[in-house]
Amino acid sequence: xxxxxxxxxxxxxxxxxxxxxxxxxxxxxxxxxxxxxxxxxxxxxxxxxxxxxxxxxxxxxxxxxxxxxxxxxxxxxxxxxxxxxxxxxxxxxxxxxxxxxxxxxxxxxxx
Amino acid sequence: xxxxxxxxxxxxxxxxxxxxxxxxxxxxxxxxxxxxxxxxxxxxxxxxxxxxxxxxxxxxxxxxxxxxxxxxxxxxxxxxxxxxxxxxxxxxxxxxxxxxxxxxxxxxxxxxxx
Numbered sequence: 001x002x003x004x005x006x007x008x009x010x011x012x013x014x015x016x017x018x019x020x021x022x023x024x025x026x027x028x029x030x031x032x033x034x035x036x037x038x039x040x041x042x043x044x045x046x047x048x049x050x051x052x053x054x055x056x057x058x059x060x061x062x063x064x065x066x067x068x069x070x071x072x073x074x075x076x077x078x079x080x081x082x083x084x085x086x087x088x089x090x091x092x093x094x095x096x097x098x099x100x101x102x103x104x105x106x107x108x109x110x111x
Numbered sequence: 112x113x114x115x116x117x118x119x120x121x122x123x124x125x126x127x128x129x130x131x132x133x134x135x136x137x138x139x140x141x142x143x144x145x146x147x148x149x150x151x152x153x154x155x156x157x158x159x160x161x162x163x164x165x166x167x168x169x170x171x172x173x174x175x176x177x178x179x180x181x182x183x184x185x186x187x188x189x190x191x192x193x194x195x196x197x198x199x200x201x202x203x204x205x206x207x208x209x210x211x212x213x214x215x216x217x218x219x220x221x222x223x224x225x
Contacts, residue, residue: 036216043202043203043216043217046215046216049213087153089154097159097167098169099154101154103151104151
């Protein structure tokens with residue numbers, strides 16, 4: 001069964017304290033893995049797409065990496081405005097449309 | 112370039128009623144997907160429309176239906192509302208009928224069923 005699992009469920013960090021969020025997946029052929037950021041009461045905001053193992057993408061303090069079984073979202077020297085829920089989703093090779101989503105990691109950065 | 116918009120922002124309905132939610136896609140996008148997101152969970156795929164045709168559906172009953180119009184805006188209709196339908200309903204637009212992987216989301220409609 002296709003599955004996306006994110007860990008931890010919640011993460012509290014001090015401002016400037018770097019860490020990583022994990023997204024592990026089980027799908028029959030990966031067509032793409034996506035990271036989104038979601039603020040409370042709002043729609044998800046697109047961050048990155050990764051297509052193949054070894055690929056890396058960066059945006060400001062965020063860096064996403066991909067292996068054959070999982071993806072990491074590394075956050076370097078976070079600021080309070082990075083506080084949000086980070087969602088991971090995958091698309092199977094045989095699907096043109098359906099994304100399978102994880103439950104998200106709620107990140108809280110304390111000043 | 113305008114982003115994805117949804118209306119209304121919030122809605123309260125009674126069990127058994129019907130509801131229509133609306134979505135305007137981002138300029139230039141021809142594909143709209145609808146998702147249901149329960150509190151503390153990731154979005155669940157309802158269905159997708161590409162050039163006015165449904166081209167994918169998740170595990171939702173037929174009382175969830177939709178439309179896409181020639182200007183690529185879309186509606187989600189839910190009949191015979193149940194308490195479990197209470198959720199944030201998200202619309203996402205993209206370009207290419209599913210071949211483009213990046214979906215851009217609207218702010219959502221918060222539906223409460225009492």
